[in-house]
Amino acid sequence: MKIFLLEDDFALNKIIKQSLQNRGFYVDSFTDGYKAIEFISNSKYDLYILDLNVLGFDGHKVLEFIRNDDLNVPIIMISAEIDIENIKKSYTLGCNDYIKKPFDFEELFLRIQYHLSHIKKDENSDFIVDLGYDFSFNLMEQTLHKSKFEIELTNKEKLLLTLLVKNINNTVTNEMIHEYVWDSKEMETVSMRTIVHKLKKKLKNGMILNLRGVGYKLIK
Missing domain, CATH: 1.10.10.10 (Winged helix-like DNA-binding domain superfamily/Winged helix DNA-binding domain)
Structure with missing residues (x-):
């Protein structure tokens, strides 16, 4: 399955991407919100992972852009921002999950499994x-x-x-x-x-x- 990753910390971006690839996922990763929007416009993914604070369009704008095209694809926000307003805005714009940094990579993978499994249940299918x-x-x-x-x-x-x-x-x-x-x-x-x-x-x-x-x- 294809996963889209937006994370502006180069080291963390690389670690998350490698971790997911080791799990068998195909991952496209970006550090810039502008480039992310440009790429999303021409591609489809099974799940999106978006950092909140990135260069160019922030995670909220990218989230909104995705939701204007697809209401069902799972979107997980990751951020060091823990104030309730940012969390509330993320869910209001349509994210499926919000993970606070720092997080364990096993937790991220479990969240991904959870959201992808619910898609398949909605489609009356199994993995x-x-x-x-x-x-x-x-x-x-x-x-x-x-x-x-x-x-x-x-x-x-x-x-x-x-x-x-x-x-x-x-x-x-x-x-x-x-x-x-x-x-x-x-x-x-x-x-x-x-x-x-x-x-x-x-x-x-x-x-x-x-x-x-x-x-x-x-x-x-």
């Missing part, structure tokens, strides 16, 4: 999705298994399969893939086809359908 033919995919850990054996995936394959699984039996357009897997960055069409082809080889033939000129569909 481990049965794909049929003895294949299963863990949305939290982004791991693919055939029976009891894990099938190795690249980062791009993890993101693509996550997108397909979250939209199982529905069409995932080329535009959706471009946005989620490549963060809307410039890419060649052959790159997308290559990743899809490699992922198809790791699944049973026919599980991923090619909808020519439109996109792809994972069939269960």
Whole structure:
């Protein structure tokens, strides 16, 4: 799953990012509110972690910007500000959680698990999705298994399969893939086809359908 991190302390930013990556998350991290807004405009994430006091747009403005586009995505605020007014404003603007610094990284991970699990409950789904033919995919850990054996995936394959699984039996357009897997960055069409082809080889033939000129569909 994709996590967006905004934290202006370079050392803390690096530690949080590495900690989450070690847990299997794909993380984009920023230290500047202006750059964060610019990137958010062209990308989609499963969860946001926002520091309150950053350069450019502060965490509240970034929170408000996200909520204008998506009312449901989990947003966790992190801040050394402990006054009730900042906490109240954060929840009023729509954050799901507010963690006071300093915090234990295990606590942050538990909060992330909690909010992501509630999304899946709302969608009447579990983290481990049965794909049929003895294949299963863990949305939290982004791991693919055939029976009891894990099938190795690249980062791009993890993101693509996550997108397909979250939209199982529905069409995932080329535009959706471009946005989620490549963060809307410039890419060649052959790159997308290559990743899809490699992922198809790791699944049973026919599980991923090619909808020519439109996109792809994972069939269960």
